[in-house]
Amino acid sequence: MGRVYDEITDELVRWLEAQPVFFVATAPSDPETYVNVSPRGLDAFRVLDPNRVAWLDLTGSGVETIAHLRAGRSAGGRITLMFCAFDGQPRILRLYGYGRVHEPGDEAYEELRPHFPELPGERAIVDVAVSRVASSCGFGVPRMELLGSREELLLSAERKGPEKMAEYRARKNTLSIDGLPGLEPVVPTREGG
Secondary structure, eight states, rough: OEEESSSSHHHHHHHHHHOEEEEEOOOSSSSSSSEEEEEEOOSSSSEEEEEEEEEEEEOOOOHHHHHHHHHHHGGOEEEEEEESSSSSOOOOEEEEEEEEOTTTTSSHHHGGGGGOOOTTEEEEEEEEEEEEEEOOTTSSOOOOOOOOOHHHHHHHHHHHHHHHHHHHHHHHHHHHSSSOOOOOOOOOOOTTT
């Protein structure tokens, strides 16, 4: 049955970090813009303390989550993370809060970076102050067998290398589908040239 927690407990930390996928929902305050829901996977999510989580955000074809968070309340936009049990006991857990985006070179990014593994294509760390932790039954979520992580995102980033990834982000990750600002377009210069 559903329950509201005061914080992310040790038992919930173990459960959250064991889930292979979670979903992120964001929406800017402008009702003319789109609501976004994005899946996240790989080994990029961490619970930092009982009311704070973060994930290493990898380069993708869009930038909705980042743009929505930056358009939010003093650049700390509303966000909900949802985790579902696809095996074992049924459970859904939602983390509600306010998120901030830290890009490489930011002081906060550098402080948080050691919490995550080295993954090619990293573009930001999303840092969430969790204000509500709530579970629900999950009885309607199907049981599924995990075959493994998809490696295409990582392989593509490795093939491109840092310079081409930066060029890709400059083309694809500077504006959301609604025209909201995303990442700063930064293209690295070649050493010695």
